[in-house]
Amino acid sequence: MAARLARRQAERAQLSAENARRIGEQARLAGERARQEGERARVLATRQARVDMARGAEQMRGGARQMREEAARLRDPAYRAQKIRENSARGNTVTDAELIDLSRKLPAQADDLERQAEHMAEQARDMT
Helix, strand or coil, rough: HHHHHHHHHHHHHHHHHHHHHHHHHHHHHHHHHHHHHHHHHHHHHHHHHHHHHHHHHHHHHHHHHHHHHHHHHHHHEEEEEEEEEEEEHCCCCCHHHHHHHHHHHHHHHHHHHHHHHEEEHHHHCCCC
């Protein structure tokens, strides 16, 4: 009888050990799936960030182009007079001297924006 009791306890212990191994394997597999999903999410987020940064760099270059175009337009006295009238109609005071000054500053500001855009584009290319 003691041998039978010991055998049953050994069988139960073996079943418990097998159950524990099975649960451990399931946990390991769940952890591996979570790790893989996390990696996929990281890759997708990096790709999206790369795309967004590249798009942002292009938009910055477009802004720099517009700044240069506006600087060129502001060198025209008739265009400055039109801008002064438009601002006056909105209740803003803008002088011819301010617009001339702006026409001189905009190209340098556009250059700075262009450099920032190139830096952002480089960062986007370097993302892994």
